[in-house]
Amino acid sequence: MTPSEALIQVLGQLADPHTGQTLAEARAIRGLGLDGGKVAAEIQLGYPAAGWHAALAAQAKALLEAQPGVEQATVSVGSRVHAHRVQKDLTPLPQVRNIIAVASGKGGVGKSTTAVNLALALQAEGARVGVLDADIYGPSIPKMLGLQGRPDSPDGKSIEPKRNHGLQAMSIGLLVGEDTPMIWRGPMVTQALQQLLNDTRWDDLDYLVIDLPPGTGDIQLTLAQRVPVSGAVIVTTPQDIATLDARKALQMFAKVEVPVLGIVENMAVHVCSNCGHGEHVFGAGGGERMAAQYDVPLLGALPLDIHIREQADSGTPTVAADPGSALSLAYRDIARRTAARLSLQARNKAIAFPNIVMQDT
Incomplete structure (x- = not known):
């Protein structure tokens, strides 16, 4: 074994807490050069993780410099997002590498707020991200993202996504009045969803986050059968009645062969803004128990915090409003774990892994 190979072997033992794999298992070491006592290594992760x-x-630098004969180590870390496998007989959309569906079994669990902040967090970690509001009857994304005006249609057929906070977004709420009720039957709703998805000119997205309406009805079935989804995230609160319904959403994705990337437990604990006392208003541990029962990861737990609600209502969600806050960092940790879980899925196309380059000079 050459000195370079020995150092690659050592570096490959580093564990990635987001995937549970070592760098060697993830084939994340792109190259390593050795020049006397100086080492230069390049690591490339398969998911956005700028915060890590x-x-x-x-x-990695400390590990390499602890090896005999190594005087100085330089380590560069980057990320590259690939398209991952979707349901059988479907192919990814042009300009969209991965679609992540955010679902819940019932309303009122903070699913839309979680979806928007997840999208912003993925972007903060270095990805190109869009959001599709699939709730035709009760669209909320335009208000949450502070989107104004109707989207443009350059050719009269396709529509440009609206943009704010760096995200690309589309919603039926941008095409009708805010107070206009959508009194449509199921077939019209599913057709509207497909048109919003396929006729929007998405621009080179790593992830398109789809905010689903609650439940397991027409829109969810359309998404499962006709939309190339790479993975799903289930949002629930800790209470038993919420996890009972969330289980149905999880089982629905299992039946249509869409991987569930994990569970987000929202409103896990309320901390009093006056005295700091923490109280589990909706119970405790429901998301964790559900994750254990179905052998999927608990991606993270978020508190019941008035700032999350106020910032979403104002059109500047938490991750955009206060990027350095503990709440934003919690969303970013969930985003890294979500994307990391997706990176473990098979790629959509047979792409050869990069060769590791070793140089001894």
Whole structure:
């Protein structure tokens, strides 16, 4: 074994807490060069993780410099998002590498707020992200993202997504008045969803986050059968009645062969803004128990916090309004775990893994 190979072997033992794999298992080491006592290594993750790059680089640098004969190590860390496998007989949309569906079994669990902040968090981690509001009857994304005006249609057939906070977005709420009720039967609703998805000129997205309406009805069935989804995230609150309905959403995705990337437990604990006392208003541990029962990860738990509601209502969700806050960092951790779980799925196309380049000079 050459000195370079020995260092690659050592570096490959580093564990990725987001995937549960080592760097060697993930084939994340793109190259390593050795020049006397100086080492240069390149690591490329399969998911956006800008908030973790510096810590990983520091950890890898310390590990390499602890090896005999290594005087100085330089480590660069980057990410590249690939298209991952979708349901059989479907292919990814042009300009959209992956679609992540955010679902819940019942309303009122904060699914839309979670979907929007998840999209913003994925973007903060370095991805190109869009949001599709699939709730035709009760669209909320335009208000949450502060979107104004109707979208443009350059050719009279396709529509440009609206943009704010760096996200691309589309919603039926942008095409009708805010107070206009959508009194449509199921076939009209599913057709509207497909048109919103397929006629929007999405621009080179790593992830399109689809905010589904609650339940397991027409829109969910259309999404499962006709929309190329790479993975799903289930949002629930800890209470038993919420997890009971969330289980139905999870089982629906299992039946249509869409991987469930994990569960987000929302409103897990309320911390009093005056005294700091924490109280489990909706019970405790429901999401964790559900995750254990169905052998899917608990991606994270979010508190019942008035700031999350106020910031979403104002059109600037938490991750955009206060990027350095503990709440934003919690959303970013969930985003990394979600994308990391997706990176473990088979790629949509047979793409050869990069060769590791070793140089001894």
